[in-house]
Each structure stands twice: as C-alpha cells, then as structure tokens.
Amino acid sequence: MRRHTFTFSILLVVSSILLLFSCQARGHRLAPSATHLRRRISGERELGGSKRYEGSSELVHMRYHMGPVLSAPIRIYLIWYGRWRPAQQSTIRDFLHSISDASSTSPSVHEWWSTAALYRDQTGANVTRSVSIAGETSDPLCSRGSSLTRLDIQRVIADAVAGRRGDDGGVYLVLTAAEVAMQDFCRAVCGFHYFTFPSITGRTLPYAWVGNSGDQCPSMCAYPFVVPEYMVGTAAMAPPNEDAGVDGMVSVIGHELAELSTDPLVNSWYAGEDPTAPTEIADLCEGIYGTGGGGGYAGQVMTDGAGRKFNVNGRAGRRFLVQWLWSPILNACAGPNAID
Secondary structure: OOOOOOOOOHHHHHHHHHHHHHOOOOOEOOOOOHHHHHHHHHHHHHOOOOOOOOOOOOOOOEEEOOOOOOOOOEEEEEEEEOOOOHHHHHHHHHHHHHOOOOOOOOOEHHHHHOOHHHOEOOOOOEOOOOEEEEEEEEEOOOOOOOEEOHHHHHHHHHHHHHOOOOOOOOEEEEEEOOOOEEOOEOOOEOEEEEEOOHHHHOOOOEEEEEEOOOOOOHHHHOOOOOOOOOOOOOOOOEOOOOOHHHHHHHHHHHHHHHHHHHOOOOOOEEEOOOOOOOEOOOHHHOOOOOEOOEOOEOOEOEEOOOOEEEOEEOHHHOEEOOOOEEEOOOOEEEOOOOOO
C-alpha cells in the first residue's frame, strides 16, 4: 500500500511552527458565529435570495497553491483520548467506514465524499476515494493530562507512533472525550488539522483533532442539534444517532478530513492569499446541510420515523448529518441530498 510521505526543508519546518500557533489550518467552528450569520444573510440579499444560493458566490476564488493532495489510499489511525462509551466509538467508526462504502443507500456518505475527490494536484492525481481505519489506540487515563495544548496533540500522536514500529505512513485522527479540555476548544474551534513536526513525532504526518463538545459547548460545536442563543427562532434538530455531542463530532470529523485530504500541508487548496488564515473547502460551507442552506438555515434535510434529522446514509443502516463541501466544478457548496 502506498504511503503518504513528505520531505521538508528547515525553512518550512520553522514556518510551520509559526503557522501552528497562528492558524492550525483555520480551526473549524461548527455553529455560524453571529458575525458570520450576518454576513450570510447579507450575501443572500445580494444574490437575490436565490434557491441555488447554498453559499455560492462569484466572489469566492478557491485556488490551488501547488501543494499535494492525499491521492493514495488514506489509512486512518484513531486515537481515543479519554473515556469513551462503545456506542460513541461505534457511531464514529461507522461514519469513517461509510466514506468508502459505495453500497450505502443514496444520498450516501460515499457520495458526499465525491466532492472532495474532485480536487487534484499538479500531477493530475485526485483525492482518493479509499478511506479506511488502519489502527486504533486508546488512552482512557489521559496520559498527557486532561487539559491539552495544540502541541500536546502532537505528543499524543508521538506516543501512538512509538507503539507502531515499522510503519511511518497514515493519517492520525485524535478524538478527545467530553471531559478533556483543549486549547481554544469552544472558545474558537471545534476541530483542526495540520501536520506533525519531526522534532516531536520523528516524522511528518498529517493529522486532525476533534473534541466531544457534549458537556462543554454543545451550542457551538454540536450545532444544529443544539442552537446558540443568538440564533433566535432557529429550532434544534434531533440527532440521528441520539447523541448530540458525537453526532456533532461526525460533521466536524467530515469537515476536517475533507480539508486534510485537499490541503494536507496548508499549501494546496484554499481561498485567499494568506496561508496563516486559509479558507478551505469545508470552511466555505459551515452551517449548510441541504438545499437552501445559509443565513442560519441549515437547509432541507430528511427526517426519519422518530423525528431525527439526517442528510446522508451510511453503512449498516446508519444515518448522519454532515455539512456540505465546496465544489470546484459548481463554485458552490454541494451535497448528495441536493433537491435541485
């Protein structure tokens, strides 16, 4: 199996450290901020309230900056940091397995990932459609403490790498449990992606972190299953797997993996000219889950017999609600549950 490997100059390592503290690939915030909400509403008015809005804009210029995309099969190494219930882990595993499962009922997670797979690098290689879980590590006792910094996440990865001798490939996904505090979590981000420093992990590896906001800030990171107070008149949706914190994590995980695959070194696909504040393919579609989404409205999604909301199907009958991604073909946010 082909491995994702990257070579860096000393200059890039130094600049990467600066980027780590300045942006972390624009950490993801799930609920639209009050400012972002006002901009969305203003944008809708400028576009005449078009049904085709869904975040589309001729003003957005998603550009390729000559870096790599993850074109080889993505092998994810999961790190469960803190205490996790088996049911919570099962929901997240099923989502990750669903990305490559073409047999799921449409609209599916597999079809949702097809938007990310539209992006390619300068060699003409597209983002892979093959995503698998290659291994898992659990740290229920929080060996690095219950309050982490961004660099601590890389140390957690280093601990996991040390236990996997002879394999230097893969993508790491660090998931912190509800009792674990994280730098900037809830205040500014729900998740982020970046790449590790060889000085910490011994090699450069793409990774993402996502936290369970169920007890700490569900109105920010478990939206739209919990709604912020400033979104007056917006009703919360019932989570498809009956766990607002974990169902919210699923959408953030999807967000970060899509951006990690298209911009693994923060030098590939993003809008804007400033690499310390890149706007990536999921950032442009925050809060949009279906046709008509924008301005604080999630868009048209589906409802099961118990009133739970979802927009994609996964394997083994699972259902999920994941935000849309920016399509380089449509120049708009796109998802498999689009109506028009």
